[in-house]
Amino acid sequence: MAGKRVVIVGAGFGGLYCARALKRADLRVTVVDRRNHHLFQPLLYQVATAALTAPDIAAPVRKILRSQRNAEVMLAEATGVDLVARKVLLAGGELDYDFLVIATGATHSYFGHDEWARFAPGLKTFDDAFEIRHRVLLAFEQAEIETDEARRKALTTFVIVGAGPTGVELAGALAEIARKTMARDFRNFDPARSRVLLLDATDRVLPAFPPQLSASAAKQLETLGVEVRTGARVTAIDEAGVQLGDERIDARTVIWAAGVQASPMGKALGAPTDRAGRVLVEPDLSVPGHPDVFVIGDLAAVKHRDGWVPGVAPAAIQMGWHTARNIRRRLKGDATVPFRYSEIANVATIGRRRGVADVKGLRFSGALAWLLWLVVHIFWLIGFRNRVSVLFDWMWAYVTWQRSARVILEETRTGRGTQVQ
Amino acid sequence: MAGKRVVIVGAGFGGLYCARALKRADLRVTVVDRRNHHLFQPLLYQVATAALTAPDIAAPVRKILRSQRNAEVMLAEATGVDLVARKVLLAGGELDYDFLVIATGATHSYFGHDEWARFAPGLKTFDDAFEIRHRVLLAFEQAEIETDEARRKALTTFVIVGAGPTGVELAGALAEIARKTMARDFRNFDPARSRVLLLDATDRVLPAFPPQLSASAAKQLETLGVEVRTGARVTAIDEAGVQLGDERIDARTVIWAAGVQASPMGKALGAPTDRAGRVLVEPDLSVPGHPDVFVIGDLAAVKHRDGWVPGVAPAAIQMGWHTARNIRRRLKGDATVPFRYSEIANVATIGRRRGVADVKGLRFSGALAWLLWLVVHIFWLIGFRNRVSVLFDWMWAYVTWQRSARVILEETRTGRGTQVQ
Numbered sequence: 001m002a003g004k005r006v007v008i009v010g011a012g013f014g015g016l017y018c019a020r021a022l023k024r025a026d027l028r029v030t031v032v033d034r035r036n037h038h039l040f041q042p043l044l045y046q047v048a049t050a051a052l053t054a055p056d057i058a059a060p061v062r063k064i065l066r067s068q069r070n071a072e073v074m075l076a077e078a079t080g081v082d083l084v085a086r087k088v089l090l091a092g093g094e095l096d097y098d099f100l101v102i103a104t105g106a107t108h109s110y111f112g113h114d115e116w117a118r119f120a121p122g123l124k125t126f127d128d129a130f131e132i133r134h135r136v137l138l139a140f141e142q143a144e145i146e147t148d149e150a151r152r153k154a155l156t157t158f159v160i161v162g163a164g165p166t167g168v169e170l171a172g173a174l175a176e177i178a179r180k181t182m183a184r185d186f187r188n189f190d191p192a193r194s195r196v197l198l199l200d201a202t203d204r205v206l207p208a209f210p211p212q213l214s215a216s217a218a219k220q221l222e223t224l225g226v227e228v229r230t231g232a233r234v235t236a237i238d239e240a241g242v243q244l245g246d247e248r249i250d251a252r253t254v255i256w257a258a259g260v261q262a263s264p265m266g267k268a269l270g271a272p273t274d275r276a277g278r279v280l281v282e283p284d285l286s287v288p289g290h291p292d293v294f295v296i297g298d299l300a301a302v303k304h305r306d307g308w309v310p311g312v313a314p315a316a317i318q319m320g321w322h323t324a325r326n327i328r329r330r331l332k333g334d335a336t337v338p339f340r341y342s343e344i345a346n347v348a349t350i351g352r353r354r355g356v357a358d359v360k361g362l363r364f365s366g367a368l369a370w371l372l373w374l375v376v377h378i379f380w381l382i383g384f385r386n387r388v389s390v391l392f393d394w395m396w397a398y399v400t401w402q403r404s405a406r407v408i409l410e411e412t413r414t415g416r417g418t419q420v421q
Numbered sequence: 422m423a424g425k426r427v428v429i430v431g432a433g434f435g436g437l438y439c440a441r442a443l444k445r446a447d448l449r450v451t452v453v454d455r456r457n458h459h460l461f462q463p464l465l466y467q468v469a470t471a472a473l474t475a476p477d478i479a480a481p482v483r484k485i486l487r488s489q490r491n492a493e494v495m496l497a498e499a500t501g502v503d504l505v506a507r508k509v510l511l512a513g514g515e516l517d518y519d520f521l522v523i524a525t526g527a528t529h530s531y532f533g534h535d536e537w538a539r540f541a542p543g544l545k546t547f548d549d550a551f552e553i554r555h556r557v558l559l560a561f562e563q564a565e566i567e568t569d570e571a572r573r574k575a576l577t578t579f580v581i582v583g584a585g586p587t588g589v590e591l592a593g594a595l596a597e598i599a600r601k602t603m604a605r606d607f608r609n610f611d612p613a614r615s616r617v618l619l620l621d622a623t624d625r626v627l628p629a630f631p632p633q634l635s636a637s638a639a640k641q642l643e644t645l646g647v648e649v650r651t652g653a654r655v656t657a658i659d660e661a662g663v664q665l666g667d668e669r670i671d672a673r674t675v676i677w678a679a680g681v682q683a684s685p686m687g688k689a690l691g692a693p694t695d696r697a698g699r700v701l702v703e704p705d706l707s708v709p710g711h712p713d714v715f716v717i718g719d720l721a722a723v724k725h726r727d728g729w730v731p732g733v734a735p736a737a738i739q740m741g742w743h744t745a746r747n748i749r750r751r752l753k754g755d756a757t758v759p760f761r762y763s764e765i766a767n768v769a770t771i772g773r774r775r776g777v778a779d780v781k782g783l784r785f786s787g788a789l790a791w792l793l794w795l796v797v798h799i800f801w802l803i804g805f806r807n808r809v810s811v812l813f814d815w816m817w818a819y820v821t822w823q824r825s826a827r828v829i830l831e832e833t834r835t836g837r838g839t840q841v842q
Contacts, residue, residue, distance in 0.1 A: 036562060036829040053474040055826040062606045063827065072608045075562035075829075093566075126828075141457060141496040145514075185483045187493045392813060405476040406484065407547075408457040408496075 003027055004098035006327060007088050009078045009265065011038050011061040014297030014316035015103035021324030023068050025331065030095060032088065034077040036060055039126065040381055042313055043390070045166055048123055048132040049173035050403040056390050057381070058126070078104070080268040083290055099292050099327050102265055102279075103320070106298035106311060109261030109276065116237040120254040123166055135253050136174065137408050142252075144186050150250070156194040157251035159242050161234050162258030163200035164208070165348040168217060170255060171198040172351035175224040180401040196225065197249065199232040199242075201258075206348055206356065208310060213356040216365040220354045260311060262299050269293075274301045283338035284326055285319060291336070294323045302339060309341045313380075318342065347373045352398060424448055425519035427748060428509050430499045430686065432459050432482040435718030435737035436524035442745030444489050446752065451516060453509065455498040457481055460547065461802055463734055464811070466587055469550040470594035471558065471824040477811050478802070479547070499525070501689040504711055520713050520748050523686055523700075524741070527719035527732060530682035530697065537658040541675040544587055556674050557595065558829050563673075565607050571671070577615040578672040580663050582655050583679030584621035585629070586769040589638060591676060592619040593772035596645040601822040617646065618670065620653040620663075622679075627769055627777065629731060634777040637786040641775045681732060683720050690714070695722045704759035705747055706740060712757070715744045723760060730762045734801075739763065768794045773819060 003026045008015045011033040019031050037058040046052040065071040080089040081100065088095040108122030121131045136158070143155040158174050160167045178194035185191070198205065198221060204214040205221070205228060218228045229244075236243035241250040262277035271287045272280045278301035279287060285300060287293040296319035298311040309315045319339060326336040347369060349355040355369035364372075374394070381387045397403060424447045429436045432454040440452050458479040467473040486492040501510040502521065509516040529543030542552045557579070564576040579595050581588045599615035606612070619626065619642060625635040626642070626649060639649045650665075657664035662671040683698035692708045693701045699722035700708065706721060708714040718737035723730040730736045740760060747757040768790060770776040776790035795815070802808045818824060 036558060036827075053476045055474045055828050058828045060606075060827045063823070066606050072565075074566060075559070076566065137457060138496070144493075145495060145497065185481075185487050388817075389813065392810065396809075402484070406457075406481045407476050407479045 004331070005030060005096065006099040006101065007032060007095050007097040008101040008103065009033075009088060010103035010105060010297070011035070011073075012041070012103055012105050012297060012316060013313045014105075014320040015101065016061070016064065017317045017320035018101050018103065018296065018324045019065060019071055019320075020068065021321050022327065023070070025070070025324075025328050027070060027099075027327070027331070029068070029071040030074060030097075031061060031065065031071060032074045032076050032078055032090070032095065033061055034075070036062065036075050038064060040386070041124075043377060043381075044123055044126075044129050045169045045173065047126065047405065048129040048136075049170065049177060050133050050137065050405040050407075051173065051397055052390060052393055053405045054126050054129070056386055056393060059386060078265065080265075081293070083269070083287075083293065086292075097292075099294070099330070101294045101296060101320075101323055101327075102269070102299060103295075103297045103316070104263040104265040104299055106260045106262045106276075106278075108256060109259035110256065111259050113237075116256065119237045119239050120161060120242075120256040122256040123170070132170075132255055133405070134408055136177070137406060139253050140182055140186065140191060141408075143191075144188050152189060153195075154241065154250040155252045156189070156191065157197070157241075157249065157253070158194065159197045159199065159249060159251045159254045161199050161237075161242070161254065161256050163198050163202075163205035163228070163230070164257060165206065167198060167200070167255075167257035168205055168221065168348055168350055170257060171196055171221060171226045172224055172349070172354065175221075175226050176351050176401075177403065179225060181403050181406075183401075195227065195251075197227045197229060197251070199229050199234060199244070201231070201233045203230050205230065209346060209348070209356060209358055210363060213358060213363055213365060217348065217350060217356045220350045220356075220365070224351050224354070260298070266295070266299050269295075271295075276301075284336035285323055285339050286326075286336070292330075294326070296320055296323055302341065304341045314344055315341055345372070345376065347376060349373045425752070426451060426517065427520040427522065428453060428516050428518040429522040429524065430454075430509060431524035431526060431718070432456070432494075433462070433524055433526050433718060433737060434734045435526075435741040436522065437482070437485065438738045438741035439522050439524065439717065439745045440486060440492055440741075441489065442742050443748065444491070446491070446745075446749050448491060448520075448748070448752070450489070450492040451495060452482060452486065452492060453495045453497050453499055453511070453516065454482055455496070457483065457496050459485060461807070462545075464798060464802075465544055465547075465550050466590045466594065468547065468826065469544055469553040469557075470591065470598060471554050471826040471828075472594065472818055473811060473814055474826045475547050475550070477807055477814060480807060499686065501686075502714070504690070504708075504714065507713075518713075520715070520751070522715045522717060522741075522744055522748075523690070523720060524716075524718045524737070525684040525686040525720055527681045527683045527697075527699075529677060530680035531677065532680050534658075537677065540658045540660050541582060541663075541677040543677040544591070553591075553676055554826070555829055557598070558827060560674050561603055561607065561612060562829075564612075565609050573610060574616075575662065575671040576673045577610070577612065578618070578662075578670065578674070579615065580618045580620065580670060580672040580675045582620050582658075582663070582675065582677050584619050584623075584626035584649070584651070585678060586627065588619060588621070588676075588678035589626055589642065589769055589771055591678060592617055592642060592647045593645055593770070593775065596642075596647050597772050597822075598824065600646060602824050602827075604822075616648060616672075618648045618650060618672070620650050620655060620665070622652070622654045624651050626651065630767060630769070630777060630779055631784060634779060634784055634786060638769065638771060638777045641771045641777075641786070645772050645775070681719070687716070687720050690716075692716075697722075705757035706744055706760050707747075707757070713751075715747070717741055717744050723762065725762045735765055736762055766793070766797065768797060770794045 040057040146152040182191035279295040297316035302309040346358040357369035461478040567573040603612035700716040717740035719732040766780040778790035
């Protein structure tokens with residue numbers, strides 16, 4: 001290994017694509033992540049709804065970068081940065097850098113109501129996905145034993161807060177689980193009579209899509225049996241349900257798909273941030289006053305038209321590529337160039353053969369959108385094995401309506417102290 | 422649902438096959454388990470060594486019994502039995518029975534040294550498998566960061582205590598992981614120089630096999646690079662390694678594959694038990710003095726030739742079938758018949774194209790034994806999807822030497838408080 005050292009913190013889409021784009025540079029590339037795997041986040045909801053297994057959508061970072069001679073991988077937790085001494089601080093060590101790329105992403109935000117987290121888990125990590133899978137499967141199991149009708153109704157009521165892509169996808173999947181997967185499995189109640197509610201405080205679902213696609217998505221959700229409630233502002237969440245102003249919805253399973261908050265690394269930098277904690281970077285994605293430090297992906301607040309670049313995987317990948325290019329330019333003594341986000345396609349799926357897509361203004365919905373989503377996601381999955389395996393799991397699910405990962409794993413119980421029964 | 426009620430506690434091989442064999446009986450069959458899935462235990466070591474995913478070897482009990490009209494499934498934890506009132510006691514309820522089948526299995530025993538459990542996890546549940554997978558993958562990650570040579574050596578030393586089938590299979594898999602899977606993934610040390618030690622207090626590996634196959638297995642293990650140490654009695658285990666009398670082996674990963682202990686339900690019955698807590702049943706597998714209560718599988722101590730029926734899946738299945746038959750006889754007013762164990766085949770695998778097999782006295786080893794093991798296990802897996810999926814994972818691993826489940830899942834960290842450095 002040679003010359004200067006780039007430290008990349010975070011092996012999500014931004015960090016990983018940045019590392020790979022530095023393959024031929026005369027640099028030592030060190031990727032630091034507190035997990036050993038890259039997680040294909042856009043499919044995490046499928047793990048939460050028992051359609052895919054965790055290894056289907058994850059690949060060891062070490063394996064992905066195995067053949068990249070100038071790259072090394074460290075499993076470690078970054079706790080901060082010493083911008084003066086040019087060191088990344090780790091739990092139990094530190095790393096010198098010449099260039100630093102911070103790509104630690106975002107987590108969910110409860111808008112100041114962190115006490116809701118206990119009752120309404122969000123969906124950002126495998127831990128979250130297992131927690132949701134556990135709650136959903138367990139709710140059906142408990143409904144089978146429950147003799148009180150009101151309590152059984154609460155057990156089979158599922159509320160999803162937030163109708164962005166994740167919320168819409170979760171709602172569609174839950175409706176399918178209740179109506180198809182579980183259809184013949186219970187003796188004491190009919191799972192098809194479960195309620196799935198999708199709530200959003202704004203006036204439509206999928207607000208990042210054009211209004212006509214939002215309307216189409218809402219209609220497709222309703223066909224699946226999802227109750228879509230827009231303009232619904234959640235004022236309280238507890239273990240027995242949610243409160244919408246004066247209205248009460250009794251539900252034992254509530255899932256949070258609403259707010260996003262940047263990871264604490266942004267604040268740890270001491271750089272200017274927006275309200276969500278995202279770093280207000282320079283046009284070349286560097287931190288103001290620190291031209292060797294770049295912030296990319298969900299952690300970066302970058303202007304785009306009248307708004308901001310959205311927190312989606314393609315944006316993170318483009319920022320990763322762009323930063324690799326700027327670092328190579330700097331090595332040659334050239335000036336950096338500003339980042340420009342290019343929107344390619346915006347696709348969301350709702351259930352089997354349902355979805356909406358916006359490809360450079362070309363809009364479609366239904367089976368074609370779903371197919372596009374399928375192709376894009378399969379194509380995109382890192383690691384050939386995962387692609388084949390996911391395709392197999394999906395085909396299987398498509399033909400049989402079964403979900404292969406319908407397993408309540410013990411460690412979720414042990415870990416969270418949840419007691420069965 | 423009709424007539425009398427059979428309650429089956431435990432949905433392992435014994436309980437599940439008993440329930441299925443009662444399909445056409447005029448009975449209400451209630452299967453109670455604290456997990457929602459049947460676990461294919463003979464392949465659990467493959468989850469521990471990252472070759473298979475958890476859903477590959479598990480199927481929801483509810484799904485397996487879906488089409489059996491007279492069966493219902495309850496996710497609940499049985500805490501005891503009231504033999505006089507004929508009730509199974511649950512955490513939060515109770516169940517009346519006319520016939521009771523207890524099939525709650527066994528867990529590992531540390532021979533009175535329960536304090537070793539922290540340092541040397543055993544392998545009985547998914548929780549155990551994830552813990553072992555976590556420790557093994559993390560040890561390699563930490564070795565990559567470690568600069569002290571002695572500490573790195575301890576990190577890359579793996580000790581397995583107990584050379585029964587599980588111990589042998591784990592040792593073979595760990596040797597392959599170190600020498601093949603991880604071969605090109607690290608920059609600061611050579612994983613192929615890892616040590617894998619297999620210890621047993623007796624004078625040979627696989628003591629349940631004929632001596633010539635034990636010798637063959639030991640030789641095959643040594644070819645793979647495993648250090649086989651028989652006559653090695655562990656006197657202490659701590660976080661830094663194991664003690665064999667005066668000898669010290671520094672190892673950060675120790676796995677326990679030695680003793681077996683029956684589940685506490687045996688003692689809760691108040692019936693006579695052997696030293697391992699197994700119930701000394703009547704020849705028809707009923708509890709002495711309680712002809713309506715049967716104990717089957719690993720929890721039952723049943724005479725066989727000069728010894729006991731071994732705690733293996735085929736024995737549990739045969740007991741499940743036999744008990745179903747006896748219950749049907751009782752319904753007709755006939756007397757029960759004694760159980761007789763029929764040994765079919767004894768197969769153990771050691772690594773790819775390595776193994777030993779004893780089929781009714783016909784003994785072979787190497788590739789043929791391995792192939793037999795593969796066919797038997799694939800054929801035997803409950804649920805068609807699992808069969809296809811496992812076959813795919815195996816073929817993939819065979820061709821690429823990769824292990825598809827090389828993911829350190831977060832909840833293992835959260836659950837056990839292990840900290841990733």
